[in-house]
Amino acid sequence: MFEALQQRKKKISVIGLGYVGLPLALEFARDFEVIGFDISEDRVALMKQGIDPSEELDSTAFDNKRIxxxxxxxxxxxxxxHIVAVPTPVNESKVPxxxxxxxASHAVGKALKKGDYVIFESTVYPGCTEEDCLPILEAESGLKLGTDFKIGYSPERINPGDKERTIDKILKIVSGSDEEALAEIxxxxxxxxxxxxYQAPSIKVAEAAKVIENTQRDLNISFVNELAIIFDKMGIDTNQVLDAAATKWNFIKFTPGLVGGHCIGVDPYYLTHKAKQLGYDPQVILSGRRINDGMPGFIAKRLVQMLIQKGKNPGNCKVLIMGITFKENVADIRNSKVAELAREIMQFSINVHITDPHASPNEVAKEYKLTLVDNISDDYxxxxxxxxxxxxxxxxxxYFKSICKTDPVIMDIKGVYPAPEGAGITYWRL
Known part of the structure; x- marks a missing residue:
């Protein structure tokens, strides 16, 4: 297979051209013939013009590519x-x-021919590729794994917004349905x-490796989020505690915050879903998820407490939220915990304005029924x-004093700014 691809006698297809699929397709298109497929005709039309709908890549990324x-x-x-790189979200009940x-498996199965390869990159639970996707490929094509075609799994490791660790600079895990498939992939x-x-010994191992990467980060962040809640009650600055603890050589420093996005806030549910199917009820993983999912509510209630302590009626207050994307310097609003935070605050009848230089107002309105303000006022x-x-x-x-009323509350959720002294501001951070 590899030799035929290298000689451009055969082509690579990438199914799903989002944050994962498009960079991958363009990277392959440097040296191979590539077909980039997406179900959205609007997105495809933009990409044909050299525009990344996700706003991660500039137009030069499309230059001189065989795609x-x-x-x-x-x-x-x-x-x-065929490489499948479609999203794998969870529903409102946190079920995969x-x-x-x-x-995507149905679409690829209908196109499958003898000798073809199908590699999945989408995050799934261990066993999904072989137990859920493979039967569809065989049913749609009438072909049999091993005899007629081969499959593999290679978990995506794209880091949105990271301009240094680009796709080619991140070590890649690959796996295959047999030794020949593994070698060619x-x-x-x-x-x-x-x-x-890195050649994983099996498809299930590769699937499991992916899902625990983000589960581990989720648990580490949930630990410091719980510390932030405890230290807030004690009147201790969490950042100062973490800085002090980090002076020990084996302390791993994580910072508290809102955990959203399409990976860390989602992947653990794939693992726990499979565990429950097997009769095991995960304790630690779900405990971490509960803490992280509860952070928007904690912050909203803390804000209301601070406003009341100032003698203000929350129902007469106006609040500005800066940023709604799931992380810094990206346009991705999927699974935004800031959107949840805004709704939590609105439950107290507070007038909420939201602004973000990276998010699309149309996408925010469509996804969350929230409106981004065009102009920031001066009475928050x-x-x-x-x-x-x-x-x-x-x-x-x-700057914050210039857009606020006298003695405002500034909640620095990510700890961006040094704590002010005597600035006529009530400053709070996780």
Whole structure:
């Protein structure tokens, strides 16, 4: 397979051209013939113009690339090495929503030919590729794994907003349905990944490795979030405690905050879902999830307490929230905990304004039924800096005083600013 791809006798298809799929497709398109498929015709139209709908890549990333963008699944029949990179969210009940990856499996299965490869990159629970996706591929194609085609799993490790650790500079895990598949998949990815390839012993191991990467981060953040709640009750600055503890050589420093996005706040539910199917009720993982999911409510209640302590009626207050994307310097609003924070605050009849230099007002309105303000006013009772965008780092307490009423509350959720002294501001951070 690799030799035929290298000689451009066969093509690679990438199904799903979001934050993961598009950078991957363009990287492969440096040296291979690529078909980039997405179900959104609007997104495809933008990519044909050299525009990344996710606003992660600039137009030069599209230059001199051997890629055909399409929303027509019939074109997948022209490819032989299929990579599925569609999102895998959870529903409102925190149950994995496999609809995108299963739909992609149907589309690829209809295009599958003898000798083809199918590699999944979407985050799933261990066993999903072989137990849920493979039967669809076989049913749609009438072909059999091993005899007619091969499969693999290579977990995505894209870090949105990171301009240094780009896709080629992040070590890639690969796995295959047999030794030949593993070798060919490793060589194909190895042609574009300069950081190296790690060959996992099985597809399930590769799936599990991916899902625990973000589960581990989720648990570490939940620990410091719980510390932040405890230290807030004690009147201790959490950042100062973490700085002091970090002087020990084996202390791993994590910082508190809102845990959203399409990875850390989602992936643990894939693992716990599978564990429950097997009769085991996870304790530690779900405990961490409860803490992180509860942070918007904790911050909202803390804000209301501070306003009341100032003698203000929350129902007569106006609050500005700065930032709604799931992390700094990206346009991605998926699973935004800031949106949840805004709703929690609104439950106290507080007038909430939201601003963000990176988020699309249309996407925010569509996804969360929330409106981004065009102009920041000068009469806020409180400001919550929820995301540490670079644009916000240049601000100081003087700026916040200029947009607020006398003696405002400034909630620095990400700890962007040094604590002011005698600035006529009530400053709070996690």
């Amino acid at each position: 055909t963008f399409t929303a027509d699944p019939a074109m997948l029949k022209d490819a032989h090495f 929503n496999l609809s995108p990856v299963l739909s 490793a060589k194909t990815y190895g042609a574009i990944i300069t950081a190296g390839i 009772d409180a400001v919550l800096v929820a995301v540490n965008h670079n644009e916000y780092k240049a601000y100081d307490m003087g």
